[in-house]
Amino acid sequence: MKIGDLARETGVSRRLLRYYEEQGLLRPRRLPNGYREYAETDVAGVRHIRAMLAAGLPTAVIARLLDCVHDDDSERMVPTGCPGMVTDLRHEQQRIAAEIDRLRTSQEALDSMITSALRDNADPRSEPASNRLRGENSLRS
Secondary structure, rough: OOOOHHHHHHHHHHHHHHHHHOOOOOEEOOOOOOEEEEEHHHHHHHHHHHHHHHHOOOOHHHHHHHHHHEOOOOOEEEOOOOOOOHHHHHHHHHHHHHHHHHHHHHHHHHHHHHHHHHHHHHHHHHHHHHHHHHHHHHHHH
């Protein structure tokens, strides 16, 4: 099948399919005219790539693990016991957990800044002088 057919079948853009090829995730056969020819198995391959990307795995890790998964009878991705797979997945799990912690810390800092800003804006003494003068002038009018 041609790249357009694979794009239609998987819902993934041609550009992204070319990127997957650049990353070594897909290996289409090249026809004499330079066109890419994909196998039917590439449909499942793209589905596996998308699932692993959704799990937060970078393409370099996906490239190592892609041959370690297959579909079960209901077309659900199932890992097979490749050497190093669990180690790679645990490493990525720890990396993502650390990123979540970093994001939580950022969120708490932003929450604190917003709370302070709201508290300060509620206090009329914290208004800039130009705003206070405008308010006083409108009372005199």
